[in-house]
Amino acid sequence: MNGKPYIALTGGPGGGKTTIINELSHDPAWAGRFIALPEAISLMPGQGISPREKLFQRVMVQMQFTQEDGIRLAFGQEDARLVLCHRGSLDPLAYWLDRGWSEEEFFIFTGTVREQHYRRYVAVIHMVTAAAGAEDAYQRWPKAHRPETIDDAIRLDGLLQQVWGGHPHYFRIDNEGRDWPTKAQRAREILSEFFGYI
Secondary structure: OOOOOEEEEEOOOOOOHHHHHHHHHOOOOOOOOEEEEOOHHHHOOOOOOOOOOHHHHHHHHHHHHHHHHHHHHHHOOOOOOEEEEEOOOOHHHHHHHHOOOOHHHHHHHHOOOHHHHHHOOOEEEEEOOOOOOOHHHOOOOOOOOOOOOHHHHHHHHHHHHHHHOOOOOEEEEOOOOOOHHHHHHHHHHHHHHOOOOO
16 A cells, blocks of 8 residues: 555454554544544444354455545545554454355455555554453453453454464564553554654
């Protein structure tokens, strides 16, 4: 993707994607310096498509594309703010694989190729689920809006590493030896490296 720098935040449930976006939005040093795109699934309530259908993941891909392309057109290339995406366009592949469907079929069904997804982002930051290494911090429904068990979260996290790990600027931030402030600081350091990228 040419022009405005896009970064995808990925990772299993409870990795801190929403939290880091919220923290940056309220930090005077960062506020106004980036545009945050919501998770595509948050735009889907009431659409009548089940996540158990293959169509659901194709819709997720297209909604992610539409959000990203719309922001680029609306703000224009002269706007140098970084665009921070809550999940990227290849995240649906991890959920697809979790259903036991083949990777080859995903690309056929969505009419895309892996390199097309990789080119959309200057970097991918993988914030590992708290279920792997910080289990005490992992919360499920009703404390948090996520149904996944610890095992579910770890499995999805591994699939997300599988689908994004080949990106040339893939950064994985795990929980080993890190509390949340340390994990968040590492994400900020990576993001800082790309603020001047055009």
